[in-house]
Amino acid sequence: MSRGNQRDKARQKNLKKQEESRKKSTADKKTGNKGMTLEERRHRDADIMRKKQEKNKGTDPAGSAVAEK
Secondary structure: OHHHHHHHHHHHHHHHHHHHHHOOOHHHHHHHOOOOOOHHHHHHHHHHHHHHHHHHOOOOOOEEEEOOO
């Protein structure tokens, strides 16, 4: 029963290796960006940011409504 520790260490090493390879993958290989060009990703991200800004435009950081001058 001495192999249990070895298996745990091998499992941890493999998880760490997979995590490192995930960090090294380029943006076009990530699941949310597959099949998209750089320009398409930029347009998509810009649209998302515009929507977020419009949504938060009428509130201050505390969350209460702010009257624009």
